[in-house]
Amino acid sequence: MTQSRAGLAIVTGASSGIGRELAGLCAAAGYDLVVAADERSIEESAHALRGCGVRVDALNVDLATAAGVDCLHQAVRGRRVDALLANAGHGLGGPFLDQDFTQARHVIDTNVTGTLDLIQRVGRDMRAQGRGRILITGSIAGFIPGTFNAVYNGTKAFIDSFAAALRDELKETGVTVTCLMPGPTQTRFFERANLADTKVGQGRKDNPADVARTGFDAMLKGEADVVSGLERALEAVAAPATPSGIRADPHRRQTTPVAKADRI
Numbered sequence: 001m002t003q004s005r006a007g008l009a010i011v012t013g014a015s016s017g018i019g020r021e022l023a024g025l026c027a028a029a030g031y032d033l034v035v036a037a038d039e040r041s042i043e044e045s046a047h048a049l050r051g052c053g054v055r056v057d058a059l060n061v062d063l064a065t066a067a068g069v070d071c072l073h074q075a076v077r078g079r080r081v082d083a084l085l086a087n088a089g090h091g092l093g094g095p096f097l098d099q100d101f102t103q104a105r106h107v108i109d110t111n112v113t114g115t116l117d118l119i120q121r122v123g124r125d126m127r128a129q130g131r132g133r134i135l136i137t138g139s140i141a142g143f144i145p146g147t148f149n150a151v152y153n154g155t156k157a158f159i160d161s162f163a164a165a166l167r168d169e170l171k172e173t174g175v176t177v178t179c180l181m182p183g184p185t186q187t188r189f190f191e192r193a194n195l196a197d198t199k200v201g202q203g204r205k206d207n208p209a210d211v212a213r214t215g216f217d218a219m220l221k222g223e224a225d226v227v228s229g230l231e232r233a234l235e236a237v238a239a240p241a242t243p244s245g246i247r248a249d250p251h252r253r254q255t256t257p258v259a260k261a262d263r264i
């Protein structure tokens, strides 16, 4: 099969939620795809995406590991990557001192280390070819100290900051970096992070298709940061001017198990 006119896009975390929607938008726009996730359900996503008439290669890899990132990078070797949508990530609810550090480390290794490793490898190729689009899924969580999801919010603060710096480093190279910063979105995120039984887990959330559309459009335009939804945008604007203690307290109420929250 010859390469599509839109080119080739890599989408990580494409088996569900925001990543699945992002992959759908890429396919509808005519991108061939390499999609990756760490469970076999990525094959089902790939099967559905092929219905758009584009080539889709699916990889079942743990992007928290160097071996997983290497496998993904090898899969695109020799092909020009036009867009990298680095979206895979997960949270871990609960008090930090009571967490299994292996699980906490996996959050950091997925959201930060594996994400940066992939961006560096693909970004070098893009810089050499003088063009490319990078979309990184950060979060408005990066603006807020994440009581009872502390490691996760820390990783997203890192990613939000990193994306802005990389964007600046790459200006005038033809490679753009866009950071999508969603607020709470209706995906498997909360269940996986053991946050389903919390106010934020049970509260109103944004639609992943709308969130993905916001990020995808911004990526195509080469925009910098995008926060999905007006309410979220206002939170993001207000955050830097608000002391961290004041920002942490509402988060505590949102991420405390519902049964306990009434007593706080």
Ligand SMILES: NC(=O)c1ccc[n+]([C@@H]2O[C@H](COP(=O)([O-])OP(=O)(O)OC[C@H]3O[C@@H](n4cnc5c(N)ncnc54)[C@H](OP(=O)(O)O)[C@@H]3O)[C@@H](O)[C@H]2O)c1
Pocket (backbone or CB within 6 Å): 012, 013, 014, 015, 016, 017, 018, 019, 036, 037, 038, 039, 040, 041, 042, 061, 062, 063, 064, 087, 088, 089, 090, 091, 110, 137, 138, 139, 140, 141, 181, 182, 183, 184, 185, 186, 187, 188, 189, 190, 192
């Ligand atoms: N939902 C929200 O409220 C929200 C808000 C702000 C930002 N975000 C961010 O949005 C991104 C997508 O999350 P989502 O909400 O769409 O949740 P989701 O439905 O749970 O999707 C997460 C995706 O990431 C993949 N993934 C997680 N860890 C991985 C690993 N180590 N290696 C490979 N793939 C991995 C998952 O693959 P498997 O299914 O194969 O495990 C899945 O495809 C994440 O970066 C998340 O932090 C989410």
